[in-house]
Amino acid sequence: MKNKIISIIAALIITLPLAAQVKKVKKAIPAVIPVAAPALDRSIRPQAGPAPLIKIGEYESFELANGLKVFVVENHKIPRLSYSLVLDKDPVYEGDLAGYSDFTGQLMRTGTTTRTKDQIDEQVDMLGASLNTSAEGMSASCLTRHNESLLAIMSDVLMNSTFKAEELEKIRTQSLSALEADKNDPKAISQVVNSVLVYGSNHPYGLNASEESVKKITLEKCNDYYHTYFKPNVAYLAIVGDITLTEAKPLVEKYFGGWQSGDVPKANYATPKAPAKTTVAIVDRPNSVQSTINVTYPVDLKPGSPDEIKVKLTNSILGGGTFRLFNNLREKHGWTYGAYSSLQSDKLIGKFNATAEVRNPVTDSSFTEILSEMGRIRSEPVPDDELNMVRNFMMGNFGRSLENPSTVANFAINTARYNLPKDYYSTYLTKLAALTSVDVQLTAQKYIRPDNAYLLVVGKAEDLVPKLRKFAKSGEVLYYDIEGKQYDPSKKLKPAPAGITADQVINNYITAIGGVKKLKKIKDATINAGASMQGMPISFDLYYKAPDKMLLQIGSGAMVFAKQIYNAGKGISSSPMSGETKAMEDDELSGMKEQAMIFPEMYYATLGYTIELLGIEEQKDQKQYYKVQVNKGGDRKDTDYYDVQTGFKMRSESKEQLTDFSDYKAVDGIMYPYAMTQNMGQQTINFVVSSIKLNSKLKDDLFEIK
Secondary structure (H helix, E strand, C coil): CCHHHHHHHHHHHHCCCCCCCCCCCCCCCCCCCCCCCCCCCCCCCCCCCCCCCCCCCCEEEEECCCCCEEEEEECCCCCEEEEEEEECCCCCCCHHHCCHHHHHHHHHHHEECCCEHHHHHHHHHHHCCEEEEECCEEEEEEEHHHHHHHHHHHHHHHHHECCCHHHHHHHHHHHHHHHHHHCCCHHHHHHHHHHHHHHCCCCHHHCCCCHHHHHHCCHHHHHHHHHHHCCHHHEEEEEEECCCHHHHHHHHHHHHCCCCCCCCCCCCCCCCCCCCCCEEEEEECCCCCEEEEEEEEEECCCCCCCCHHHHHHHHHHHHCCCCHHHHHHHHHCCCCCCEEEEEECCCCCEEEEEEEEEEHHHHHHHHHHHHHHHHHHHHCCCCHHHHHHHHHHHHHHHHHHCCCHHHHHHHHHHHHHCCCCCCCCCCHHHHHHCCCHHHHHHHHHHHCCCCCCEEEEEECHHHHHHHHHHHCCCCCEEEECCCCCEECHHHHEECCCCCCCHHHHHHHHHHHHCCHHHHHCCCEEEEEEEEEECCEEEEEEEEEECCCEEEEEEEECCEEEEEEEEECCEEEEEECCCCEEEECCHHHHHHHHHHCCCCHHHHHHHHCCEEEEEEEEECCCCCEEEEEEEECCCCCEEEEEEECCCCCEEEEECCCCEEEEEEEEEECCEEEEEEEEEEECCEEEEEEEEEEEECCCCCHHHHCCC
């Protein structure tokens, strides 16, 4: 099956039209009696009023004998309650089993000693409630009248969870699927490598789950985490809603009093430091046409620090919303859809990060502008009108956040966890309103560090590295793979042995799949495959007839969504559901000419293609592959990888997509891949071939273009 055809399939499915109707309703406009109004000078900006006084629910607290700390925030506006339980423990370094704590949090929702997963789901649904678990705690909410019923389920899950092997395997399968998709998501790759750069692989924040670590996770390790860290003496429980302290105490005692306390391990980690000089790193994605960029470094900023509110304002001006970075990179230059920054506090170590997605040609210019904005906020006072605008934006966000019960719960828990003043949040707006441009500049000089940052790019190294070297004080750009492991690009690609040429690699492939004599005997081929897209089973039927006819049909069950026909230089795309038919343009036809060939590798010279053997590359599976570049004219280039041992083609890369081939099987003496995984941007599709028929005497009228 041809990888470009698969991309066309995906594009057709994704862009299937959806019918929609919008009705406009005209309303009668009541008569209005004009009243004289005072003159308004619109050239004068209205003066901001004083910081609004927002009343945050006061909390009352108590502690159980087992050490569980409880906070009650009364809110009787609606008959509803929310629970938030947080474990106050040190982060856990998971080593070569990275991901097992997250697995534990998911497993807790899959059954207890008295309830199955289905029973938990059914009972929670019957109450119209919610219940969520994680490695760091749990949350739940319900109507007041269902409070005890929910507490019975919540406490059972918290204290009596039982983990089953079949549930672990379900989570493992889902996690591996997500990791597979993340391999081709530049943002996900960037997050992984970013964490390794900032924190280091020996820090819990710098460790990421991988296929290898996920496959090693055991039920025993998850049980160990659950029984070690889920202890009441390190837990905080916030209750927000329609309840009083007098009502809450006996209920908490009844349902959580039996939770057994125990020793919880402490941990100490080396504190990550910002780089002494600007360091540039890249993750090479040869088929990328745009770059995901980050400017990042660790920051020593603890929750509740006297600087924290100043830092929030400073970062907001720089890039915490549609402000300086956004206005510069998007509004002024038009290089991106959005550019933002964050400056996070943390009990161990915080982080600064500025990010954007930009086109390859402006990647270096985008870095220049981000660093320039970082320097400007350090060197120039912020004008008062800009300061007031951003501050008002933050005040509005703060007020709106109070509508969420979990916000108030987090305020209560954070106040206790980080030993904050009891009025820390209630006076937040007053403190924010008192900040000046001098405060912002001094804060920026302390925390915004353009000369001590990692500049990370996920993009096409061939195009980008020459322009990025100017940012690195060492003049060197560091290369990382998608898991954050550094490598030497000069050693990754080794020269092929003397005498091995690109033509020989292609000939070896043709021999491996059957040989020229057998392949030339194939006059037609029918391939039936299937995949799941957005949870829907999709069938793909492909028909080929030598030398230059092809039909592609996409559907589900009896429905046919789309068809493509190519016949001797002419082609159409049609949608039977809508009745639309479109003739292919010249650029489409040029690509379809190759796709219509049953074995196009045999005809590269006829197509006018040239091939070049770039060398031997070792992939993650520890196997070696010949790397062959296929030059198709202009900037059209594909890169194909052939297994050195078997000769089979295992991967094909182009600007649009990356396709992996596997599970080769014999069909009438010819080897075909029965499994293909294709990635286009963030979309990953797994194809499985159900049948292949050769020389079934397909009729010419099957490929007729009407």
